Amino acid sequence: DVKVTQSSRYLVKRTGEKVFLECVQDMDHENMFWYRQDPGLGLRLIYFSYDVKMKEKGDIPEGYSVSREKKERFSLILESASTNQTSMYLCASSFPWGPPLEQYFGPGTRLTVT
């Protein structure tokens, strides 16, 4: 079974703090993704990576950065957290080509910025 794990299920941070969200997958997938999920907006892509040290901006990259130093690990960084970054953050991984194209998701991190 594919396993995608995220470092924290719940996180509370203060405005202005630097926040690291970690994601690890065990299926040797080339592609990894970070999304945020907000009510009424669905899943929106923040960044994705198709190889080690490679990254591409998604639809809402502002205020975020990412790091992929190893194939199995993809980190999302909030350089200076703001209250509008309070959200559910979901990490996913997949093979680069398909079909099938399905992405495998972690359980999510509920981040609250106060």
Add this chain to the structure above:
Amino acid sequence: DQQVKQNSPSLSVQEGRISILNCDYTNSMFDYFLWYKKYPAEGPTFLISISSIKDKNEDGRFTVFLNKSAKHLSLHIVPSQPGDSAVYFCAASASWWTSGSRLTFGEGTQLTVNP
């Protein structure tokens, strides 16, 4: 702009009846479509997919229909069970052979199946 739209935020059906979840898209480059199910406090899980060369795909109680001319797809669940109560997301991929596995998701529909 929202390229994948699920216009119904919620749907309630009785156990044993059919659930029909709808999804519309605007990008004519989309050629592969997926449905995901999400329970609270869990990540989405893949349910079923369809390529644009087909108009129907079945997997047990789940069937996805694709109408390319209308840019519309639907997910049918028959019969519906209380355990199907979840948020369902529609997702689409454009020219997957060049864009890899990048997906665009809809807003989601909360399905509630009443016993």
